[in-house]
Amino acid sequence: MNLSLLKETFANFVRAHGMEHHFRRLAILDMFRATPAAKELPPSLAQALIDASDTPPGTLLARLGSRPEGLTEAEAEAIRDKVGLNEVEHEKPLPWWIHLWNCYRNPFNLLLTVLAIISYLTEDMKATTVIGSMVMLSTILRFVQESRSNKAADKLKEMVSNTATVLRRDVPAEMHGEARRYPDMGLTNGGRRIELPIKQLVPGDIVLLSAGDMIPADVRILAAKDLFVSQAAMTGESMPVEKFATDQKEKTSNPLEVDNLCFMGTNVVSGSATAVVVSTGNHTYFGALAARVTATSREATAFQAGVNKVSWVLIRFMLVMTPIVLLLNGVTKGDWLEAFLFALSIAVGLTPEMLPVIVTSTLAKGAVILSRQKVIVKRLDAIQNFGAMDVLCTDKTGTLTQDKIFLTRHTDVFGEESDSVLEYAYLNSYYQTGLKNLLDVAVLEHAEVHRELEVATAFRKVDEIPFDFTRRRMSVVVAEHDEHHLLICKGAVEEILAVCTRVQHGDAVEPLTSDLLSRIRTVTADLNEEGLRVVAVAAKELPPAKETYGLADESDLTLVGYIAFLDPPKESTAPALKALKEHGVAVKILTGDNELVTAKICREVGLPVADMLLGSQIERMSDEELAGKVEAANVFAKLSPAHKERIVRVLHDNGHVVGFMGDGINDAAALRAADIGISVDSAVDIAKEAADIILLEKSLMVLEEGVVEGRKTFANMLKYIKMTASSNFGNVFSVLVASAFLPFLPMLPMQLLVQNLMYDISQIAIPFDHVDQEFLQKPQRWNPDDLGRFMVFFGPISSVFDILTFALMWFVFGANSPEHQTLFQSGWFVEGLLSQTLIVHMIRTRKIPFIQSRAAWPLLGMTAIIMAVGILLPMSATADYFKFQALPLAYFPWLALILLSYVGLTQAMKGWYSRRYGWQ
Structure with a gap:
């Protein structure tokens, strides 16, 4: 078995039917290598397929409770209730409790849970409550956002879901599907064609297959005409395999080698067939493979790998800095328990627990906007x-x-108008059962030819040699009044010339000489230069000696002319x-x-x-x-x-x-x-x-709009990552300075946690933010390696103004002893929260915020509310609970000056940084 092909097909099939959850795709190659038995089909399933192959069609239909004209809707519903939908294991949506668990179990939430347990064991109930609230907020927000996005995605996928053409016995005439695409093989007996989503199929359903169709389940062929199926992923065969209504080979125990079986996940390359569904869902060959890899690891995409890389950079940063903060405060303050709780709070503050929520929300919002x-x-x-x-x-x-082609010319080999060329082309297009393209549709619009030739009574189809992309031509063989057979071949000019030895000019037939060949190429080139797509038509008469024709018969043809099409821009x-x-x-x-x-x-x-x-x-x-x-x-x-x-x-x-x-x-x-x-x-x-x-x-144009929306979505995700990384880096730097020089903690653990929770809430509206026009002008790559440099340049800026705030509280307002630490902590809490919230607006744009580039109103409103709450909290009735005290009015002019200076320095750094490194 060709495992790389199987991996590719399985992953693509999974994507097509909504079996992936956001950033994951199935990676079954390693599992297959680790467990060779997974390559083998379960014996019971293999035997069931072999039995279906060997059983006469009438007996098989009776065993499945079906008939040549198909099931009734009531019968299909009863079978569906019994066997379930035609979905393999990985397609089925997760139960809500498993989905909730998956939303919870990311590295950040697990880390916060450990910190909450430690806080609980050290009897710090306030910290336990705040950390628990952060975990709940992150988990519930992600659960709600993913549930909404999954529902939206399901609705969107229903708009493009693959369908199968099925026969139903009791469907009103106005509901029946396309008829001409599928020839009547004498088995439909009045069953009406309808299009059903693949997941609605049940064993016993009669399906009609044509070129381009996916095989919707494991099926037994009942009738086929030049049916070629690509099953390379299953068998490793590079070329399409011809399938027949009866097995042409010796008996085998391997269903993949049987000629009259087709398998879910393969596809029809050319020809057509009528088949009965034998097995669906997990009972198919494909479903058996899926069931054997339920425990397989999942391969991260480049995007998810980038998100994971950022996550672990921040986690490693936290794991290094937290012990340093603990040691500094323990040694300098002497209160190791308090130092430990403060270090825990720093660990929480460094954890970007909202990252999964922001990423999910942004992607889901982008998908919904794109759908519009x-x-x-x-x-x-x-x-x-x-x-x-x-x-x-x-x-x-x-x-x-x-994409609307018109037949504008039908000429002989020398470019003169010729009705006989159109007649040959019409017969070819009318009788082919393979992939009918727009050229055939344009030819068949000439219904007058049908009447003039009396096609229904004068001609009978004998055989067909289907189109393929190597030969780039196809042929039909028709019998005219059963007197002789006529092979008509049409295709690309060079490929038709390769099998021609003569040309027809009026009633005369001449050998194809080099001079004629040069003249033919001049005529077709002139047509091409007019913007016309040229298809050559050739033919030959044959005695009615056989009923089956093959590629060898496409030889010694007579070129009769060309049909030329216009597809306007x-x-x-x-x-x-x-x-x-x-x-x-x-x-x-x-x-x-x-x-x-x-x-x-x-x-x-x-x-x-x-x-x-x-x-x-x-x-x-x-x-x-x-x-x-x-x-x-x-x-x-x-x-x-x-x-x-x-x-x-x-x-x-x-x-x-x-x-x-x-x-x-x-x-x-x-x-x-x-x-x-x-x-x-x-x-x-x-x-x-x-x-x-x-x-x-x-x-x-639609594609261009999609590209722009994709860049907006990416920009908003990048904003949060930049904000979080730089803010966290700056906070730790400030804490290290304060821990080294202050005789008390710069902020109590509880206060740090509340500040972090409020900052997280202010970020929820980022997915709804505007994006600057210049950011949309060029492709945006995910480059997590740039994040470290960004942190180093922008993180310390906030630390500069944190230290100025320390000096302000210490020297100007006299908060320079443990007895006055509450005032100090209140002052840094307000300044720290406001500077963190301001950084949202500073880093979201390369321009001057609020003036040249204004955030969307949800983000403006959310950050304004959080800043107001942060200012009022030390003055509110709950101030004592959080160990805050009201700040003097003289503090606020200083605060305004510090924040304006912070904005100015950050803006200056943005200009220098973007000139040197660019602004992604």
Whole structure:
């Protein structure tokens, strides 16, 4: 088994169905290596699948309580009540008590709990109460925020959830689903097609499969036509596997080797099928794998790794500084119990217990705002990558263009109008059952051809050779009045020419000479330069000697002409490209289309073609050569899916945060390789499954709005981390100075805890804050290594004014003995709380706060309330309880002077720091 592929598929499937909780994704590779038995299917499940494969279809349907026309809704509901939803273990939401426990058990809360227990054992009930309140506040806030964000995420995911086409016997006609996409294989017998969320499927459901569909459960094929399924993650086979209604191989005990079984999590590459659901949820092959890795460790994303790194920097800082504070106060004051309680309070003050709450709240708020802008976030921490993205790779069709294709020309090989070419193309598009794209839709809009050819009576489909992205062509074989067989092939010009030996000109057929080949290429190039996408059409007549055809039959064809399509550029594309450029996002076009058409469209939307690389050139390059070329080139044409994935991977290795936007089967590999995969709600299932973000509207303008919101979300998280780090560093520095020189504690443990609790409350509104426009102009990277430097530069500034406050209380107000320590402590409490709260407004912006950049009203209101409470607390009726005393009125002018000086020095430091190191 290819474990790396299995890991990738499982992780992506988990993401697609909401099985992740915020910053986590499943990492099953290590578990599989540690427990080789996990690779094997449980014998009972394997035998059940083999039995389903061997059982005749009628008998199997009867055993499952089903029929060819499907279950009724009542029958499906009864089975669902018995077997549950079609969800594997990790998809199921956590019970509320486990969720509450997970919200509690972060390093900060566990540390605070230990400190609360120590306070309780030392009979310091006030400290116990305050610390307990801080733990409860942090846990409950996070629980409420995550519950709300989970509910919001569930609603959002319902908007883009993958569905399956199911037959129901008792569904009104007005509810039935798309019919033409799935051919009637003689098994539906009147059952109506409906679209159901995958989790609603039950054993016995009859499902219809077509190219691009995810296999929604473990199924037995009842009828198939050229069905090719990608199950590389399960078996390691790199190429799609053809599936049949009957097993074509020798008997085996391994269900993965059986031809008429398909498995949850794989996907249809081409063709179509009717199948019956055999097993769902944890009883599927995929579910069995999930059940075996329930205890697996979880791999942190780059974002979560950064948050964890910051957390442990602060915790280590606390573990070093707390013993120093204890020793200093114990030695200088002689009261070791009091010194111990004070050191505990310092430990609490250094613990950023609100960090998980702020991060969760900010991400959840960002996801909800993005949803209003038609951007659905499937994975919350993808928002950070959205804001950090500096390269966007996107397809041309539907992104730069309107995604509404018109058939504008149908010509013979020399460019002359030809109705027979349109007729050949119509028959090909009408009878194919594989992946119908917009080109087929445009051809089939010519319904007059259907009538003129009398398709329903004159032709019968014999066989089909499905499209694939290597050949870039597909063929159908039809019988005309059962007199002869006609193979009609359409596809990319070069790929069709590769299998042609003749050309048709009027009624004459000529050999394909080098002169004719040169003339053909001139004609198609002229069409391409008009911005038309050219598809070649070829054919050959065959005797009606066989009913099954293969790739070998695509040879010795006659080129009959071309059909040319126009996909006009969107009016919104040019301003969107300009906006993305202004926000520091380089756009690169990755398309399978012709280079001439691509260049024409790029010119029309105002995207200068700096350099263009073709798939054939990329094929000949090493990764080292490609790494240099991808930086200069901004247009890549005639690409295969493997080329797209390779370009994305090389850009990532070059240090870029790469977004990839795609909606087709050929985009799935690149979507997985990108830092942030972006798809659209109308995409095929496999593309939506691989994406991190879904757009409800395929537009670069919508994407640009999402990038901006991602940067706002990241900016607000960074604000809190900067504030907390610098404030904590400054507080410890001040405490060390005070502990060394004062004959009493600069603040009682209880007072420190109250100050810290009030400061934490003032931070709750940060997720709702505004972000300066210049912060949104360029991608923002998570760089925890810069935090240490920021702490060193900005932390001591508050200490300078803390020490000035010490001097003020000592020399001006005579609070210079243990008998007057209450006045001293009250004075530092007010100054410390106000300076901490002011730092929120100072560090939230590079500009002058309140004048050039004003915080959002929730943050302004919250900080104003906390500052008012801090000033009034020493004068209130509860002052004695907290061992405060009222401050003299003469104190407040001094306080205002200290705070204004603090603001001025911090602003000056901001200017110097941002000029030297930048302001992230």
